[in-house]
Amino acid sequence: MAYGEKVLDHYENPRNVGKFDQSESNIGTGMVGAPACGDVMRLQIKVNDDGVIEDAVFKTYGCGSAIASSSLLTEWVKGKTLDEAKAIKNTELAEELALPPVKIHCSVLAEDAINAAVEDYRKKNA
């Protein structure tokens, strides 16, 4: 299938690939998806004392659109508060990347990942 320019850009040059130490208290980790379905995303956020996401990293097993969705998301959440990050909608990611209908689930997965990461951080720091 043909991919859009932005998907290709994020796929060729993924932003913020990496891993934080999951046990640190200022780290929130969201791992969503399933190998059986062909995509697994791990999104991690580093939150400062003001409750602002100062850094984010990801790793994704999945198709190019899944990789691009998570790469773009790490760019977007940086500098946002937890509530602002949670407010990001999959439709915004899908629109920015011009995902075709069969790839919308990739953006849904990315939205799930940031929500899971925020929840993980809040649970740790409750």
Add this chain to the structure above:
Amino acid sequence: MNDKTNRPIYLDYSATTPIDERVVAEMIKYMGPEATFGNPASRSHSYGWTAEAATEDARQHVADLVGADPREIVFTSGATESDNLAIKGSAHFNQKRGKHIITCKTEHKAVLDSCRQLEREGYEVTYLDPEKNGLVDLEKLKAAMRDDTTLVSIMHVNNEIGVIQDIEAIGNACRERKIIFHVDAAQSAGKVPIDLANLPVDLMSFSAHKIYGPKGMGALYVQRKPRIRLEAQMHGGGHERGMRSGTLATHQIVGMGEAFRIAKQEMAMENERLINLRNQLWDGLKDMEEVYINGDFEQRVAGNLNISFNYVEGESLLMALKDLAISSGSACTSASLEPSYVLRALGRNDELAHSSIRFSMGRYTTSTDIETTIAHVRSAVEKLRDLSPLWDMFKDGIDIDSIEWAAH
């Protein structure tokens, strides 16, 4: 990329092949107003006679490659039509004897969907599970045979994993129970020796475009002694001894004949070359971590290598390998995200099924192509594993199967 053509390196010969130049040269003789363009069924003038002579020559070439009598060859539009005619045609003709059919889960969709249609018509179909290496277990097949079984359909060479079934043994088991045996040979004709004069096979499907002939052209072998009878699926002028009506496509048929003639001449030499290329490819990849061959390595057609690169998703791998024309068993384009049903039927877990790539080499593949391919594949897999959380977990010693994944 191929330096000469500036196109991706073509390693998808199991999907289709280009028409050989020698085949093109023959086909062109039957196109254009100055050409031999007559209707082979026209009895009243030389246009018809010469066209008929050409189709009969071609029929002889097709028969020669597989050890059949030319009168046993019925021309069709391709292996899909041949499969439909063989399965539905024989099931319908023999329905008074019984309505049970046996096939295998890794068959081509043309076989599986013909069987599904028969199920809708009230037939019963047993879909056998293959063994882990992709081969059908003869004892399990025998155990599935019943008194009302009229047809067994098992492919010769699998299109995805390239494994070669023992059609002689399966055919003998069918003969013992007087069950008709159909073989889809779309992927084996011209690649594996076939001698129908001595094989216990009643019906066999062929395709032209898998062996350097034109698309839209195929044939069905229908055994004469003892005579296998079919109910026609296409009705009309009674061509092809009533089994397949429709004006014969002279240029297409001539193309198939020439392709089969060349295959007979060159098969042995070509297979030796393809096995060397396949070994070169596997030798260049096998020292990587977590790579697995899908399907039996020994019982395998020369040009096929199907490999799973664990912890890398197939579609993203194809995207990284855009300079190669290959195919993946993973299809992340449908809502269901179903990986290859063939690999699933082998009992491969989902990750491995999603991580599979089929390399199929052919007449125009060179050793340089394979060298380039190895370099591309190694760097793409490395790049994607650096991106893969599953690879991280594997490296950290975490068992991925122990995690409760939320399926979505």
